[in-house]
Amino acid sequence: MTLQIEINNQVFVLHNTGALYWVEKRMLLISDVHLGKISHFRKHGLALPIGAIFKNFSKLDKVIDHFSPEKICFLGDLFHSSLNNEWHLFSDWVNRTELSIILVAGNHDVINPEKYNDLNIKVVSEWVIENFLLIHDPKVRDGLFTFSGHIHPSVRLIGKGRQFLKLSCFFRSSNQMILPAFGEFTGTYVMQPKDDDVVYVVTKEDIIMMKADGK
Amino acid sequence: MNRQELFDIAHGWFDSKGWIPFPFQIQTWNAFLQGKHGLLNAPTGSGKTYALWIPIMLDYIKKNPNYKKKHTPGLKAIWITPLRALSIEIKQAAERAANDLETGLTVGIRTGDTSTAERSRQKTKMPDLLITTPESLQLMLASKGYDKIFKDCTTMVIDEWHELLGTKRGVQTELGLSRLKAIAPKMRIWGISATIGNLNQALEVLLGPESDTFENSILIKAHINKKIKVISIIPEKMDTYPWRGHMGLHLIDEVAKIIKASRTTLVFTNVRAQCEIWFQALLEKYPEFAGDMAMHHGSISRETRQWVEQAIRDEQLKAVICTSSLDLGVDFAPVETVIQIGGPKGVARFLQRAGRSGHRPGQESVIYFLATHAMELIEASALKKAVKETVVEDRVPYLNSWDVLVQYLVTLAVSDGFYPDTIYKEIKNTFCYQAMTEDNWAWVLNFITKGSQSLEAYDEYKKVEIEEDGRFVVNSKTVALRHRMQMGTIVGDAVMNVKFLGGGYIGSIEEWFVSKLHPGDVFIFAGRKLELYRTKNMEVLVRKASPSAKAQHASWMGGRMTLSAQMSELVRQELYAANTDVMSPELRALLPVFKRQRKESIVPDADEFLIETFKTREGYHTIFYPFEGRFVHEALASLMAYRISLLMPITFSLAYNDYGFELLSDQYVDIQQVLDNNLFIPQYLHHDLQNSLNATEMARRKFRDISVIAGLVFTGYPGKVVKTKHLQSGSQLIFEVFRDYEPDNLLLQQAYRETFEHQLEEGRLILALERIQSHKIRWMPCEKPTPFSFPIITDRLREKLSSETLAERIKKMTANYMK
Numbered sequence A: 001m002t003l004q005i006e007i008n009n010q011v012f013v014l015h016n017t018g019a020l021y022w023v024e025k026r027m028l029l030i031s032d033v034h035l036g037k038i039s040h041f042r043k044h045g046l047a048l049p050i051g052a053i054f055k056n057f058s059k060l061d062k063v064i065d066h067f068s069p070e071k072i073c074f075l076g077d078l079f080h081s082s083l084n085n086e087w088h089l090f091s092d093w094v095n096r097t098e099l100s101i102i103l104v105a106g107n108h109d110v111i112n113p114e115k116y117n118d119l120n121i122k123v124v125s126e127w128v129i130e131n132f133l134l135i136h137d138p139k140v141r142d143g144l145f146t147f148s149g150h151i152h153p154s155v156r157l158i159g160k161g162r163q164f165l166k167l168s169c170f171f172r173s174s175n176q177m178i179l180p181a182f183g184e185f186t187g188t189y190v191m192q193p194k195d196d197d198v199v200y201v202v203t204k205e206d207i208i209m210m211k212a213d214g215k
Numbered sequence B: 001m002n003r004q005e006l007f008d009i010a011h012g013w014f015d016s017k018g019w020i021p022f023p024f025q026i027q028t029w030n031a032f033l034q035g036k037h038g039l040l041n042a043p044t045g046s047g048k049t050y051a052l053w054i055p056i057m058l059d060y061i062k063k064n065p066n067y068k069k070k071h072t073p074g075l076k077a078i079w080i081t082p083l084r085a086l087s088i089e090i091k092q093a094a095e096r097a098a099n100d101l102e103t104g105l106t107v108g109i110r111t112g113d114t115s116t117a118e119r120s121r122q123k124t125k126m127p128d129l130l131i132t133t134p135e136s137l138q139l140m141l142a143s144k145g146y147d148k149i150f151k152d153c154t155t156m157v158i159d160e161w162h163e164l165l166g167t168k169r170g171v172q173t174e175l176g177l178s179r180l181k182a183i184a185p186k187m188r189i190w191g192i193s194a195t196i197g198n199l200n201q202a203l204e205v206l207l208g209p210e211s212d213t214f215e216n217s218i219l220i221k222a223h224i225n226k227k228i229k230v231i232s233i234i235p236e237k238m239d240t241y242p243w244r245g246h247m248g249l250h251l252i253d254e255v256a257k258i259i260k261a262s263r264t265t266l267v268f269t270n271v272r273a274q275c276e277i278w279f280q281a282l283l284e285k286y287p288e289f290a291g292d293m294a295m296h297h298g299s300i301s302r303e304t305r306q307w308v309e310q311a312i313r314d315e316q317l318k319a320v321i322c323t324s325s326l327d328l329g330v331d332f333a334p335v336e337t338v339i340q341i342g343g344p345k346g347v348a349r350f351l352q353r354a355g356r357s358g359h360r361p362g363q364e365s366v367i368y369f370l371a372t373h374a375m376e377l378i379e380a381s382a383l384k385k386a387v388k389e390t391v392v393e394d395r396v397p398y399l400n401s402w403d404v405l406v407q408y409l410v411t412l413a414v415s416d417g418f419y420p421d422t423i424y425k426e427i428k429n430t431f432c433y434q435a436m437t438e439d440n441w442a443w444v445l446n447f448i449t450k451g452s453q454s455l456e457a458y459d460e461y462k463k464v465e466i467e468e469d470g471r472f473v474v475n476s477k478t479v480a481l482r483h484r485m486q487m488g489t490i491v492g493d494a495v496m497n498v499k500f501l502g503g504g505y506i507g508s509i510e511e512w513f514v515s516k517l518h519p520g521d522v523f524i525f526a527g528r529k530l531e532l533y534r535t536k537n538m539e540v541l542v543r544k545a546s547p548s549a550k551a552q553h554a555s556w557m558g559g560r561m562t563l564s565a566q567m568s569e570l571v572r573q574e575l576y577a578a579n580t581d582v583m584s585p586e587l588r589a590l591l592p593v594f595k596r597q598r599k600e601s602i603v604p605d606a607d608e609f610l611i612e613t614f615k616t617r618e619g620y621h622t623i624f625y626p627f628e629g630r631f632v633h634e635a636l637a638s639l640m641a642y643r644i645s646l647l648m649p650i651t652f653s654l655a656y657n658d659y660g661f662e663l664l665s666d667q668y669v670d671i672q673q674v675l676d677n678n679l680f681i682p683q684y685l686h687h688d689l690q691n692s693l694n695a696t697e698m699a700r701r702k703f704r705d706i707s708v709i710a711g712l713v714f715t716g717y718p719g720k721v722v723k724t725k726h727l728q729s730g731s732q733l734i735f736e737v738f739r740d741y742e743p744d745n746l747l748l749q750q751a752y753r754e755t756f757e758h759q760l761e762e763g764r765l766i767l768a769l770e771r772i773q774s775h776k777i778r779w780m781p782c783e784k785p786t787p788f789s790f791p792i793i794t795d796r797l798r799e800k801l802s803s804e805t806l807a808e809r810i811k812k813m814t815a816n817y818m819k
Helices: A037-043 A052-067 A086-097 A113-118 B003-017 B023-033 B048-063 B084-100 B116-124 B134-141 B146-150 B168-183 B199-207 B249-261 B272-285 B302-313 B347-354 B376-389 B402-414 B420-428 B438-450 B477-486 B511-515 B565-579 B585-589 B591-600 B630-647 B671-676 B685-691 B693-709 B731-741 B746-759 B762-773 B806-811
Strands: A002-007 A010-015 A020-022 A027-030 A071-074 A100-104 A121-124 A127-129 A132-134 A145-148 A153-159 A163-173 A176-178 A189-191 A198-202 A207-210 B037-041 B077-080 B107-110 B129-132 B155-158 B188-193 B217-221 B228-232 B264-268 B293-296 B319-322 B335-341 B365-370 B495-500 B505-510 B522-525 B528-536 B539-544 B608-616 B619-625 B651-656 B661-665 B776-781 B799-802
Touching: A002 A207, A010 A052, A027 A052, A037 A052, A052 A086, A052 B731, A113 A121, A153 A198, A163 A189, B003 B023, B003 B048, B003 B084, B023 B037, B023 B048, B023 B217, B037 B048, B037 B199, B048 B084, B048 B155, B048 B188, B077 B134, B084 B107, B084 B129, B084 B302, B107 B116, B129 B134, B134 B146, B134 B168, B134 B402, B146 B168, B155 B168, B168 B199, B168 B402, B168 B420, B188 B199, B199 B217, B228 B347, B228 B376, B249 B264, B249 B272, B249 B335, B249 B365, B272 B293, B272 B319, B272 B522, B293 B302, B335 B347, B347 B365, B347 B376, B347 B565, B365 B376, B376 B565, B376 B585, B402 B420, B402 B438, B402 B477, B402 B693, B402 B746, B420 B438, B438 B746, B505 B511, B505 B522, B565 B585, B585 B591, B619 B630, B630 B651, B630 B661, B630 B671, B630 B685, B630 B746, B630 B762, B671 B776, B685 B693, B685 B746, B685 B762, B693 B731, B693 B746, B731 B746
Parallel strands: A027 A071, A071 A100, A100 A121, A132 A145, A145 A176, A153 A189, B037 B188, B037 B217, B077 B129, B077 B155, B107 B129, B155 B188, B228 B365, B264 B319, B264 B335, B293 B319, B335 B365, B495 B539, B608 B776
Antiparallel strands: A002 A010, A010 A020, A020 A027, A127 A132, A153 A163, A163 A176, A163 A198, A198 A207, B495 B505, B522 B528, B528 B539, B608 B619, B619 B661, B651 B661, B651 B799
């Protein structure tokens, strides 16, 4: 269910929900939750299942239970679109968790930052912490290791007997780690890893580091 | 005026043209004037238009004896045609008779092509006869005050009903008719159909089972037997015949010879990519065809297609390379010869294509059959037999299509709104929804009003609202607009329009193909080499590429057809003949292939079932040969893979064609164990299929169309760049959300039901399994792939089935790293 790795002498735990836990900072990194997406669709007459709305919150509770973090940093696209009633569910959740929350805003985050401030959530466009950069849109900067989201990375796996699988993944290159989308009902983008990239695929039960072809 | 006087008018007009009415025409006039409803079974080009248009006019004359002096305005009849291209011909034929008889009756067309100006003109003044499509009819139901337009309509004609039956457009038509019956109670309903296996059922679906209309109806058969000659193109030397492949270009010289020897030739291909490739190949090898040859398929711009159709009529073209886009209608007198490239898979389709040639009465239709790979020659001789015995397939109508019902109800809510009790009764009388329960109905109503079955406080779902008087109505203008733009039951893959940089629309190609291209890449489309400049707002901008540039052909998904039950049976009979002395010329041509096959394996007899196993570097192959057609094999492959996977943890990738299917695995499969465990039993079929992963995969694909039709997906506005930000999502995702959170949703269940009834053809499967059980199993372990197996094992489109855990599988895999 989890996998521990080390980057720049810091310890991180990858969780199969797509969350990443920074042990020294006791901080959870979570990207692309896209809250409100189902509600947004329904508001426009597309009848997606109401039940799916709650899954994001129960998933959040699950990782919090597992790691007991001190704070959470959302790496953008926390909300899918403009304000809708799912905001009430979100504020209930925020009040319940009693953790300090930071939002590194993404391209979908169009809700007025004032609304977040009212919930004591700090909204920033990026966050440099020691020699790490936390940002929504992947970007490499000299001397920093980046954690980002935005892409919703997945990878295509190939096996004998012409088997294929497409799975959501953490995508790590030399100076960057792109987190998978945490949210339910979010699509993925298939990455083409190069030889020195490392891929950690997530499944319903596991998180598995992949070998490259011919390595 | 009495019947005789009316008939005299009709006969007089036929006389003036030098024609004699066919018995079926007179029979139809009679039945119509008696007030009957019915179905006319007559082929294209047989005079079916006048069989119905004449009595419609006579009926008008009867009611308006002063018809030459005073025209009574208002819509009299609606003529539904599945193909826009046909409407012009029908209009011309109808106008000719109306004018000659000085009736003053007008004919109008309303299809997707009709201009807005023309439409609004029609709104104030309807023509007497309106020719339209099922989609346009639905759109009229979506406009306010539609009941006033239709209330005096006396006749509804549904042309080419066999094309609509067995599709969701057919269901859409059933629903439209159910409404019009109520608005215009005096309306007669008539269908026209080519020959299909279930004509009686076709009549029942059209009129509604147990309805008064059905009671008062008649089935009229034209009995026009056209002589069809089938000639197989067999090369002199068979050793060059490929074992697989679906292009058939090795016989290009023979095709050119036939084209040269004939006035106009239609060359039918099964898919658009094949059409493009043949066109290009012929031009390259025979540059003299340039200007005399054209291409016609569904993705080419409408203007070009219409130009091609006119050029055929004017006898300006030697040859047209086409797809099913020219299957229907349009009377092309100059067409002398038809060539079919690759198996047509069904008898009816083949007959229809053959019928495109020799349109003049008494003329013989000639069709050449070109087998693209060796095994397909068996289909050729099977087709010959089919033509001789006139075997035709059924068109199976849809039942309980909730997606179409949801769309229809929102359509009614968009125009004048509806009261559920009234509409429920109308719908219950249709064939499609005859078994709908009150619970189903309540579910559908909840779905369009609440977007779910229960109300949640914070939910903001909005679509259809219920007024105080109980009327269901759409009040939101944007919801109404979105619905009107998305109406229809034909769901294609997402397409992008191809345009020249300087303007000029060429056609449309599928999004997934475009996504593989980079600016500067060259591809061949609509017979031209085009260089991608850029893609923007669902538009692909291109410029002409240099003729020497390396290019790839545009390709399209889907379009794979399966052998019908009738064809499979004929193919098996033909194959068994290979072990006898009575062989058709096609089978004799295949002797070298059979010899090679027998070296490793056998050619099965009528009471034998063949299984081959061998190992290659890809893994362990097991091939089964039921000869039941692609769809049945798809299901059987999934079933066998599942049942074997219960014996041991194993992963298979599955492949199939019309002759057999393959289970490929990285592990050895013990066939003796398969036989000992009697895995071919038909019992528990449904249960086992449902548990095989494959059924889910297929349902996922069915759900894609269902979700679009039912308005669960917003596909954007066609050709328009309207802000739809944050509202688009893949239907894949939507399927998963429903599967995980609303598994009892009727639309999701419909996807599974369609998979079992229409895709897996459960009924056929049971028969196939029973047949296999009665056969002697011949398991042949082989050293090398056999000629029979070759086309299957080289198929790249594969499904998979596994009883290993995901983690186990992943551990054996590698990520697809870029080299």
